[in-house]
Amino acid sequence: MTVDWDWSYTGDILPDLLKGLRYTIIATLAGYAIAIVLGMVWTLLRRTPFAAVNQAVRWITEFIRSTPLLVQLFFLYNVLPSWGLSLSSLTTGIIGLGLHYSTYTAEVYRAGIADVPRGQWEAATALNLPRSRVWLDVILPQAVRRVIPTLGNYLIAMFKDSPLLLAINVAELLHEAFEVGSKSLMFLEPITLVGLLFVAVSVPSSILVRRLERRYATY
């Protein structure tokens, strides 16, 4: 086994890869913004007193959560145009990522609210606090600090799922690496670099998440 690592080639392809990294980051952050907001919408809808809305939302989110993101991306990419909704592949990818992960963040919010001790609800009732104050001043402040580290995890998870966007022709990191690789038929350097770039971003962010966890620890 001989390892022929070509350093000058590595230097040549780096600008292309960094261009791809830009798209990866844009898709991740925009998708995350959608996921954070939409997840809250799902959670609130699940708490409405209407059983029909409740169950519908429950099964919709369950369906989205238990089917692969890649299939959903293809679905959005191929089906939306035939319904007269033509979006760029990047926008489609962002919507797909955001929608998929919103079902995860919804679960996180739900668990975070459920994690607030019952005594807090009871105390709020005993003090006769109005509903808005129960939520804004008692429950949510405690729920939010519980979910922050977990939400941070999903940002990392989304970052790692963003290479799937290459399947719908978004010029993200892995896509670019594959492109430069197929031009020169040298795949070792670009794809190894992509792997290292991912580790280089993921590991520090996971350390950051652990810090957050310690900072917001409630036990």
Add this chain to the structure above:
Amino acid sequence: MSDVLDSYQLLLKGAWVTVQLTLYGSALALVLALVFGLVGTSRLRAVRALNRVYVEFFRGTATLVLMYWFFYSLPLIGLRFTPMFAAVLALGLNVGAYGAEVVRGSVNAVPRAQYEATVALNFTPLQRMRRVLLPQAVALMLPPFGNLLIELMKGSAVVSLITISDLMFRAKQIQASTGETLWTYVAILVIYFVIAQVLQLAVRLAERRVDRMLGRAPSREASLSTIAAGAPGAEVR
């Protein structure tokens, strides 16, 4: 719609490949999770470091990148894998890293007094693990493992990008031959959903069994630490 249903044989073949990938991948992931998870509970710093390196590296890379690397890059330095092997390896290594964190966290979450009791009773380290710590840790591991299993099954859809004819791959074939985009994707989404529900049911049954074995009441809804199974900062409590 009927065109899609007429090609049910292709769909079934694809679904079978997806199920196989899930089974092989999770078997590999389970072994890696147990080995590296238990290594992570060692008292020796050097041994624990082994766990950290494995977990941080494979949790940090995307499965697809890993798969591409095995499939496109490693052949150039003389390591050739069949697509199936590359896929199972990538899925197993990635999910195994999350699983290792779950195993480590669960074993550490067993009350300290249990460990002290085994020492007082002069158990060997093997007996301690097998008779006392693991049986209690397994009950904590199962719910997060269930989540990881579903994640692995969903993650297996990317193997279509390295030419394996799984469900997703078959969908593209059927779409190309029938032109029925909507119904093709609806059909495979439903199949994926059914597979996920079956897996979930199996995990539920296992959970109930373990809970009964330990005389615990099963929890009905997932807690925060279960949801983010094995992710950084999601210690099992």
